[in-house]
Amino acid sequence: MSEKIIMLADARAPSLPVPDALEAPTGLLSDALARPLHDLRISVTDRCNFRCVYCMPKEVFDKDYAYLPHASLLSFEEITRVAALFVAHGVEKLRLTGGEPLLRKNIEGLIAQLRALRTPSGRPLDLTLTTNGSLLARKAQALKDAGLDRVTVSLDALDDAVFRRMNDVDFAVSDVLDGMAAAHAVGLGPIKVNMVVKGGMNDDQILPMARHFKDTPYILRFIEYMDVGASNGWNMDEVVPSGEVVRRISAEMPLVPVSANYAGETAARWRYQDGQGEIGLISSVTQAFCQDCSRIRLSTEGKLYTCLFATRGHDLRALMREGRSDAELSSAIAQLWRKRADRYSETRTIKTAGLERSGATGQKRIEMSYIGG
Ligand code: SAM
Ligand code: SF4
Ligand code: SF4
Secondary structure, three states, rough: OOOOOOOOOOOOOEEOOOOOOOOOOOOOOEOOOOOOOOEEEOOOOOOOOOOOOOOOOOOOOOOOOOOOOHHHOOOOOOOOHHHHHHHHHHOOEEEEOOOOHHHOOOHHHHHHHHHHOEOOOOOOEEEEEEEOOOOOOOHHHHHHHHHEEEEEEOOOOOOHHHHHHHHHHOHHHHHHHHHHHHHHOOOOOEEEEEEEEEOOHHHHHHHHHHHHHHHOOEEEEEEEEOOOOOOOOOOOOHHHOOHHHHHHHHHHOOOOOOOOOOOOOOOOOEOOOOOOEEEEEEEEOOOOOOHHEEEEEEOOOOOEOOOOOOOOOEEEEHHHHHOOOOHHHHHHHHHHHHHOOOOHHHHHHHHHHHHHHHOOOOOOOHHHHHHHO
16 A cells, blocks of 8 residues: 555534524425435444454554544534434434444443434334444343344454454454354344455355355345545455346355335345345445435544545534534534435446545545444
8 A cells, every 4th residue: 555544534524504594303304316314324433443454454544543532522412412403304213333333432321322312203213233243242232231223243254264354353253253143142133244345355255155144134235345435445346246246146046136125225135036035235336326325424523424435524513512502503404414415326437436536636535434334
């Protein structure tokens, strides 16, 4: 890697403008492309105990790396306040992510606070968390007791040597499998298993993973390696298209497509013809799903990102810490969503991806570990 990136946080975030005319939330916000707002992803830490080669490569995220200082992080009270405002605007699903969310001290305390929120019609939220599974065996019961509904666990290989090369901290497959089993045992299911496929690195694990998780309570999802952030050295040649994943699995275990559970579902579903389970395919590179994207992301330090590939966040923390009212924050959020026109994956070309990564546009994308997946 030729370029050393020191800055993780987005220092260019403009503060979020508060409109003069305040408005009450209706629960029915639509963006500039008529997409509703349904899903809030909350990054609770920018730190991680793994160094996955496609996310936090060791050469960049080394001991000199400038992580966010504790005072920059949103407190649990601030996160819950923001989440409540989003829920009033129509958000029904909250996902905690990071970095590794289980590294955040007393994460179960935050989960308990979020659990108490209700939609305008009085329903509880769908509350989930994405984790690398390393601390799951230890934490599963506490997470369940705090009110978490489900977990998604990332696992990129079954072969120990391949997995250790992917996480780059020598973490064993069996420990993640133990974490998943603990989560399943306490009822944090149905558990989804995310496998990022990086060509030449772990694509030989597609079939072993499919065989292992077929006919189990776990739903395996294959994710195309994405050009997020600015430090993973992404190259289109290393993307294994979902179509190829389906082809390889189908040759041994025939698959048939299944219709989506709901509009905006990120994973295309396929089930085994023999009725023994299903898989998901998240094809962010080869089959963009921007047209139904109803997700917004809150960074660890309180900036809002209307797209995973955004180069700029909008500083909600600044508004909170200067003492703005809920009505002001809520109106600012409404205005931000109404203007949203992001559809990066639909407009991505190899050329533009290359330009932005090299900084030719003068703007670097924020990292996945900062904004959450
Ligand atoms: N540390 C947790 C984990 O790994 O599950 C949560 C945060 S991680 C950023 C969320 C998800 O993003 C993981 O499933 C991870 O595999 C995925 N991810 C990270 N970098 C990616 C990339 N370049 N392309 C596709 N998926 C990526
Ligand atoms: Fe950590 Fe998750 Fe990124 Fe891997 S994908 S480095 S586990 S944040
Ligand atoms: Fe949503 Fe942006 Fe991803 Fe498109 S590229 S699906 S708008 S996050």
